[in-house]
Amino acid sequence: MKNVKKTIPLILVLLMGFMLPVYAQDAEPITELQQNIQNLKQDVLKLNRNLFILEEDLLFPSNTQFSVFLSMDSGKLFSLDAVQLKIDDKVIANHLYTEREIEALKRGGVQRLYLGNLASGKHEIIAIFTGKGPQNRDYRRGETIQVEKGSDPQFIELQIIDNPTKEQPEFITKIWE
Amino acid sequence: MYFSHRQIIKFSAISLLLCLCAPVSASGERHEQKVTDLAYGTSLYYLFQDQKLRAITELGVAKQRQTLKNQPDDAELLLGGLYFEYGLPEDSEQILTRLLNEKTDAATTNRVWFNLARVQYEKNNYKQAEELLARISEQLPASREAQKNYMLSNVYINNQQFDQAAKMTSLIRPESNWSAFSQYNLGVALTNTEQLLQGQLWLTKLISRQTEEAELHSLQDAARLLLGLNALRKNLPDESIKYLSNIQADGAFTNRALLATGWAWSKLSNPRKALTYWLTLAEREQHDGATLEAYLAIANAYEQLDNKPLAIQHYELALLKFDASLNKLDEAVESIVNMELVNTLYSENINKPGIQNTIAESLPEYIATPYLHQVFASKDFQQTLLNYKELIEIHNALISWKSNLPTLQLMLLERINSFENKRQLIAQTSDFTQLKNLQQQRDLLALKVRRIKQNSDYYALANEDEIDYLEQLEDLKVVFEKLQNQHDLTEEKEKFRIMSGLLQWNISTDYPRRYWSLQHQLQLLDRALKQSTKSAASLQQASKINVVKLNDFKQRISGQGSEIERMEINASQLIEQQEQLINLQALEALEKRQQHVAQLKLSARYSLTRLYDELSKLRSAQ
Numbered sequence: 001m002k003n004v005k006k007t008i009p010l011i012l013v014l015l016m017g018f019m020l021p022v023y024a025q026d027a028e029p030i031t032e033l034q035q036n037i038q039n040l041k042q043d044v045l046k047l048n049r050n051l052f053i054l055e056e057d058l059l060f061p062s063n064t065q066f067s068v069f070l071s072m073d074s075g076k077l078f079s080l081d082a083v084q085l086k087i088d089d090k091v092i093a094n095h096l097y098t099e100r101e102i103e104a105l106k107r108g109g110v111q112r113l114y115l116g117n118l119a120s121g122k123h124e125i126i127a128i129f130t131g132k133g134p135q136n137r138d139y140r141r142g143e144t145i146q147v148e149k150g151s152d153p154q155f156i157e158l159q160i161i162d163n164p165t166k167e168q169p170e171f172i173t174k175i176w177e
Numbered sequence: 178m179y180f181s182h183r184q185i186i187k188f189s190a191i192s193l194l195l196c197l198c199a200p201v202s203a204s205g206e207r208h209e210q211k212v213t214d215l216a217y218g219t220s221l222y223y224l225f226q227d228q229k230l231r232a233i234t235e236l237g238v239a240k241q242r243q244t245l246k247n248q249p250d251d252a253e254l255l256l257g258g259l260y261f262e263y264g265l266p267e268d269s270e271q272i273l274t275r276l277l278n279e280k281t282d283a284a285t286t287n288r289v290w291f292n293l294a295r296v297q298y299e300k301n302n303y304k305q306a307e308e309l310l311a312r313i314s315e316q317l318p319a320s321r322e323a324q325k326n327y328m329l330s331n332v333y334i335n336n337q338q339f340d341q342a343a344k345m346t347s348l349i350r351p352e353s354n355w356s357a358f359s360q361y362n363l364g365v366a367l368t369n370t371e372q373l374l375q376g377q378l379w380l381t382k383l384i385s386r387q388t389e390e391a392e393l394h395s396l397q398d399a400a401r402l403l404l405g406l407n408a409l410r411k412n413l414p415d416e417s418i419k420y421l422s423n424i425q426a427d428g429a430f431t432n433r434a435l436l437a438t439g440w441a442w443s444k445l446s447n448p449r450k451a452l453t454y455w456l457t458l459a460e461r462e463q464h465d466g467a468t469l470e471a472y473l474a475i476a477n478a479y480e481q482l483d484n485k486p487l488a489i490q491h492y493e494l495a496l497l498k499f500d501a502s503l504n505k506l507d508e509a510v511e512s513i514v515n516m517e518l519v520n521t522l523y524s525e526n527i528n529k530p531g532i533q534n535t536i537a538e539s540l541p542e543y544i545a546t547p548y549l550h551q552v553f554a555s556k557d558f559q560q561t562l563l564n565y566k567e568l569i570e571i572h573n574a575l576i577s578w579k580s581n582l583p584t585l586q587l588m589l590l591e592r593i594n595s596f597e598n599k600r601q602l603i604a605q606t607s608d609f610t611q612l613k614n615l616q617q618q619r620d621l622l623a624l625k626v627r628r629i630k631q632n633s634d635y636y637a638l639a640n641e642d643e644i645d646y647l648e649q650l651e652d653l654k655v656v657f658e659k660l661q662n663q664h665d666l667t668e669e670k671e672k673f674r675i676m677s678g679l680l681q682w683n684i685s686t687d688y689p690r691r692y693w694s695l696q697h698q699l700q701l702l703d704r705a706l707k708q709s710t711k712s713a714a715s716l717q718q719a720s721k722i723n724v725v726k727l728n729d730f731k732q733r734i735s736g737q738g739s740e741i742e743r744m745e746i747n748a749s750q751l752i753e754q755q756e757q758l759i760n761l762q763a764l765e766a767l768e769k770r771q772q773h774v775a776q777l778k779l780s781a782r783y784s785l786t787r788l789y790d791e792l793s794k795l796r797s798a799q
Contacts, residue, residue: 033751033754033755033758034264034564036747036751036754037264037564037567037568037751037755038264038265038267040568040571040744040747040748040751041263041264041265041567041571042265042268043744043747044230044571044574044575044744044748045230045233045234045237045263047578047737047740047741047744048230048234048237048574048578049234049237049238049241050733050737051578051581051737052234052238053238053241053242054585054730054733054734055581055585056238057730058585058588058589058592058730059585059588069215069218069219071212071218074207100225100226101222101226103225103226104221104222104223104224104225104226105222106207107207107208107221107225108207108208108210108212108218108221108225109208109218109219109221109222109223109224109225109226110212110215110217110218110219110221110222111219111222112215112219155215157215176215
């Protein structure tokens, strides 16, 4: 029995010992690898920004540029599944939402739904929202917006807002100056 | 105790990392700032999907285009946070500090101090973090205030100023998770410095908290295990069992709790009860250290019960298990060397958003997985994995740009061709020589008009019919001269006179109207010429601008291909290095595990030899 007792502290030490790595994570000074990663990240951020601007300038010149954005508030009265966007009766965008995208919208993010070119003049935009409405019923709603495109880029935001008084979702259009 | 102060503070660093740029936006919560600039909103959209590269790019583009007109400070704060989260703390600091240098309102300034303190805190510059937090002049929104007190509590723990740390911990609103983290850190730190009772007080507070959150349940289990082990160390096995028995049956600490509970019963001189726990643990057939230790403990318990044959049997079983475990570990090592871990991460998980938080749970069944749970949970490995994931994202982004670049080049070529086709027409339309000729013609016309006025030359403004009549009258004049000696032309001459007079009267009386009309035409011509000159100038200007623009596009595109190529090679090399680091960290963990098993094996072998010796001596004595 004497020997047996001697082994107990050893095992306890082992028990405690293997727990150590769970939190034993001291910070170390920045390594060369980390520094190289940081340098690459800085380069890529710059490249990404420049190429995004270049792409936009080249493909969507400011005089014809037209963008549609989408945002929503809590989304309690309408659970968005998909959006279809038409300009002058021509389908220009279809978007089927993932859970992460819906979550990002509910948390205050704004999605750029469409970026394209539109000639100056009057146009009709139709947005068709599909999803689940109050009481989890299938819900489909179309919104028509008349816009007049000028020579500056145009930004339109489609907002999905809960109206607690009417217990219905509301679809609002905001034209950004 | 078991954890150093710094180790304790590191505990929730990963949770904290997620909150810098959206302090109130704990998972699922709506962002506290209203979106008044679209780019701010789109950046949030990507941030909330864990696409930081894109989120930063959105703000970077908007900044360059100067479209952040309504909430520039919010955007800078967000950008500072994003840079920090993207592993660029220096850039983050620069942005935040720049924001402070400008004239910003008190609320924004406080947010900047808070975020800068967070940067320093994460860099382990606790003194600077404390100083920065002290500059915050007003109460922050509830969630950030809780984080602030959490950080201060940890700073004080680091300085061993436990009273202040306790004060800060008490200030955190109890329903906040920061309160739980702080209670844990403080409880462990106090225990670590032998202030066992105070430590126990904070840990007990933590475990008495009602919660539905898995993360907090896990933290409570960690606290219970510590309390249980402490009690065991203080030779209070009853108390130890009280804590250990409340640990979740299927949590990360279950096996360790079963092992420790066994030891507690053993200390209570109840090896049978101890055996129940250890046998339960052994039956779980898991690969962790606690389960392996249980095999040894079982044999030990039989020895305590003086059942040497069973003890020998179990020591031998333990040896078999340890050998099997060592074999498995060898296989795991080999698999890592053969890049299987990296391949598994790459193919199955690495591209999933938020993978850095869930890797330990979501890693698919793979030979080394059972041995790597602890290393997966460590901050170093999580950071390595996060870097790996970000490098792959970068690599993917570069490949995408590489494939898009020809499209951009083609688009530019199309625009150049289209412009070249129009150029001749533009040159013709905007030809100033032609305009100069027209101007000269106009000047001649104006001179004529002036002369008409000066000479009151009514006939110059006669219309075609009138000119025709005048010509006819002139012809008649000639006829009269020829016939005047042959005929009496008095009547005809009288008619001629009346008609000439009438025509002259018509022309002269209509002269002012005709002259005004002429002048008006001249003015219209002037205007048209002016407009043409302006249009030609504008066309020439537009043409020049277009040439500049197209050249600018050319310049912007040229060189990007090689730059992307360079970065892609760099990214590939760094991915390779990061893979080596992942393997290294995993191999280190496996090596530790091998050492642990080897130690257990040695202990089992020793006990077995000792038991055989004792049996042999017993037999000799008989």
